[in-house]
Amino acid sequence: QVQLVESGGGLVQAGGSLRLSCAASGRTFSRYSMGWFRQAPGKEREFVAAIRWIGGTTYYGDSVKGRFTISRDNAKNTLYLQMNSLNLEDTAVYYCAVDTSTVVRTTSHDWDYWGQGTQVTVSS
Numbered sequence: 001q002v003q004l005v006e007s008g009g010g011l012v013q014a015g016g017s018l019r020l021s022c023a024a025s026g027r028t029f030s031r032y033s034m035g036w037f038r039q040a041p042g043k044e045r046e047f048v049a050a051i052r053w054i055g056g057t058t059y060y061g062d063s064v065k066g067r068f069t070i071s072r073d074n075a076k077n078t079l080y081l082q083m084n085s086l087n088l089e090d091t092a093v094y095y096c097a098v099d100t101s102t103v104v105r106t107t108s109h110d111w112d113y114w115g116q117g118t119q120v121t122v123s124s
Contacts, residue, residue: 009118022096038092
């Protein structure tokens, strides 16, 4: 099994920055992808970013390209999401996830393990 614990969410003003962390444990991640999704009230869960654990290839949703950066620390089994230039539309619960397939997929139901989520609220 895989355990994922997110942290770093909070309240930030528009234009500000936050850094989310996701500590992973329970299995090896060498062949997996890890990523972030978000879900705003009344909306479907949306793909934000993903990274291949080996090689570090990254993928981003269109709404966050150029503003968010995903990274990982292999030694610490920790995933990060640096979020800059935040706007009101970024307000959501952010979830860390693991996909055990060999390709990166952007639909949430394809991912296998999920954290409990961390709230990000952007104020004007």
